[in-house]
Amino acid sequence: MGENGVKGLLLDEPLIFERSSEGRVGVAPAEFDIPEADPKGLLPAGLLRDKIDGFPEVSEMDAVRHYTRLSQWNFGVDSGFYPLGSCTMKYNPKVNEVACRLPGLSLIHPYEPEELVQGALELMYELEGYLAEISGMDAVTLQPSAGAHGELCGLLMMAAYFKDKGRARTKIIIPDTAHGTNPASSHLAGFKVVPVKSDGKGALSVEAIKAVMDEDTAGLMVTNPNTIGLFEKNIKEIARVVHSKGGFLYCDGANLNALMGIVNLGAIGVDLIQFNLHKTFSTPHGGGGPGSGPVGVKKALEPFLPAPRIKKARGKYSLEYVRPKSIGRLKAFYGNFSIMVRAYAYIRRMGGEGLKRASETAILNANYIKEQLKDTYHLAYDEPCMHESVFSDKNLLGYGVTTMDVAKRLIDYGFHPPTVYFPLVVHGAIMIEPTETETKETMDKFIEAMKSIAEEARTNPELLKNAPIKTKVRRVDETRAAREPVLRWVKK
Ligand SMILES: *Cc1c(COP(=O)(O)O)cnc(C)c1O
Numbered sequence: 001m002g003e004n005g006v007k008g009l010l011l012d013e014p015l016i017f018e019r020s021s022e023g024r025v026g027v028a029p030a031e032f033d034i035p036e037a038d039p040k041g042l043l044p045a046g047l048l049r050d051k052i053d054g055f056p057e058v059s060e061m062d063a064v065r066h067y068t069r070l071s072q073w074n075f076g077v078d079s080g081f082y083p084l085g086s087c088t089m090k091y092n093p094k095v096n097e098v099a100c101r102l103p104g105l106s107l108i109h110p111y112e113p114e115e116l117v118q119g120a121l122e123l124m125y126e127l128e129g130y131l132a133e134i135s136g137m138d139a140v141t142l143q144p145s146a147g148a149h150g151e152l153c154g155l156l157m158m159a160a161y162f163k164d165k166g167r168a169r170t171k172i173i174i175p176d177t178a179h180g181t182n183p184a185s186s187h188l189a190g191f192k193v194v195p196v197k198s199d200g201k202g203a204l205s206v207e208a209i210k211a212v213m214d215e216d217t218a219g220l221m222v223t224n225p226n227t228i229g230l231f232e233k234n235i236k237e238i239a240r241v242v243h244s245k246g247g248f249l250y251c252d253g254a255n256l257n258a259l260m261g262i263v264n265l266g267a268i269g270v271d272l273i274q275f276n277l278h279k280t281f282s283t284p285h286g287g288g289g290p291g292s293g294p295v296g297v298k299k300a301l302e303p304f305l306p307a308p309r310i311k312k313a314r315g316k317y318s319l320e321y322v323r324p325k326s327i328g329r330l331k332a333f334y335g336n337f338s339i340m341v342r343a344y345a346y347i348r349r350m351g352g353e354g355l356k357r358a359s360e361t362a363i364l365n366a367n368y369i370k371e372q373l374k375d376t377y378h379l380a381y382d383e384p385c386m387h388e389s390v391f392s393d394k395n396l397l398g399y400g401v402t403t404m405d406v407a408k409r410l411i412d413y414g415f416h417p418p419t420v421y422f423p424l425v426v427h428g429a430i431m432i433e434p435t436e437t438e439t440k441e442t443m444d445k446f447i448e449a450m451k452s453i454a455e456e457a458r459t460n461p462e463l464l465k466n467a468p469i470k471t472k473v474r475r476v477d478e479t480r481a482a483r484e485p486v487l488r489w490v491k492k
Helices: 060-072 094-100 118-135 147-164 181-188 206-212 235-244 299-304 337-373 403-412 440-459 461-466 478-483
Strands: 139-141 171-175 192-196 217-223 248-253 272-275 295-297 309-313 316-320 389-392 430-432
Touching (some): 094 337, 118 139, 118 272, 118 309, 118 316, 147 181, 147 217, 147 248, 147 272, 147 295, 147 299, 171 181, 171 206, 181 192, 181 217, 192 206, 217 235, 235 248, 295 299, 337 389, 403 430, 403 440, 403 461
Parallel strands (some): 171 192, 171 217
Antiparallel strands (some): 139 295, 389 430
C-alpha cells in the first residue's frame, strides 16, 4: 500500500460507448398489460427518431461496473484530506444525510398546500432564526441557491433600498482581498465596482475606505475573514465610515466557519451577510451540486427581502407573498431544501457551544499548518490566521518549481491539492484550509508531504515538473482542455 492508499485495485475503464455491443440489453421490463401505442400519433414528427446514433448498448452489470469504477477514481472528503482553501471541505456527518432523506422531508412536492407542509416550514423558519442568531442579523431569507446568488440578492436589496429612498446609488467598494464572485455579483446587480487595495499586511485600512466612500456608493462588500485567511481587524471603524455616508456594510460570510460563536458580526457593524450553508453547515459540496446561500439583514433592509417570506402566526406557518418593497422572487421553488435540513440538523446537533468549538478548532488547525510550514514555504503574510493560510512558491522559483508543480506532486502523496493561484494578491498562492474535522495525524502527514516536496524541488525538480507520476492520467494540459474541450464521443 502506498501513501494513503494511492495504489490498489483500480481497474482501467473504457468509455461506456466503447463497452457497447450491438443488441445487448441492460434491463428487460416485464411485458406490458396495456396495448402498445404508436408514438407517431402522439408526438410531432420532428421529435421522433428511429435510432440514436452511437447509443451505448450494455448489460446492467456493464453499467454498474462502469459507474462504480469511475466513482472509485473520484476523490472526496470521505476518501482523504481535501485542504481546498476558501471552500471549507470539512467532513459532513452522515446523520445529516439520514435526516434529509427522511421520506416526510425528501418527498415533498413544491405545490403541496401549506397546511400539509407545516413541519418543513417550521424547520425553515427556525433555521432562519438560528442563522440570524449566529450572525447577529434581524432577519434571514433562505431563497438564494448559493453563495454568489446570495451576494446578488444582497446587492439587489441595497439597490432597492436606495431607489426607495429616492436616490439611487451606483457604486460598490470591493477590496483586492475579496472573493472573485463579489465584483461579478456587483456587476450583475448593475453597480460599478470601486477597487481598494489592502495594506501591506493583508488588511483593509480605514483610510483606504475613507478615501473612496461617498454618497453615490451603496456600500462596501468585504470578505471576512478575507481570502488571505485574516480577520479584518479594522472592520468596526470601517463600518462607521461606511455608515457615516449612509452606506451598507456587506459581509461575504462564505468563510463563517472561522467565526461561529466567536464574532457577532451584527454587533460590529455588518448590515447584511450571505451564509454558504454547503460550506459551513455540512453539505457535501464541490461537485457543482446544489448549494444554499441564505442572506441575513438588519432591520432597515428587511422590507426588501425576497418574497415569499415564511410567517408564523398563532402556531401556524404560512408563506407571505404580498410584500410591496420586496425585490421579488429569486427562484421558483426550494429545490435545495435538503441542504436546509442538513444545516438544521447540524446546528441542532452541535448547539451553540459545539459550533463555537468547531470554529476554534478550524482556526487552531489552520495555524498549526501555517506554523509547521512557514520555515519551508514562503508565507505571504506572517500573521495569526483564521481558518486558512496562504503560502507562495517564492522559495521554489529558484529551482524552476512553481505552485502548480507542488499541487500536482501532492496528488502522488495522496492528498487533494490546496487552492492554488488564488487569491490573486499573492503571486503563486497556495491556500490551505484544513477545517476542524481533520486529526493532527492527518495534518502531520500532509505537512511531511509538503516538506518532502520542497526537498524534491531542490534535489529533483525534473520529477516535480512531471508530477503527478502515480496517477492513471498524468499532467493534463489545462489550458488546452479549457480552450478546445472535447465534449462529444466520436466513433473511431
Ligand atoms: C465559495 C465562496 C463564494 C461563492 O460561493 P458559491 O456557493 O460557490 O456561489 C463567495 N465568497 C467566498 C469568500 C467563498 O469562499
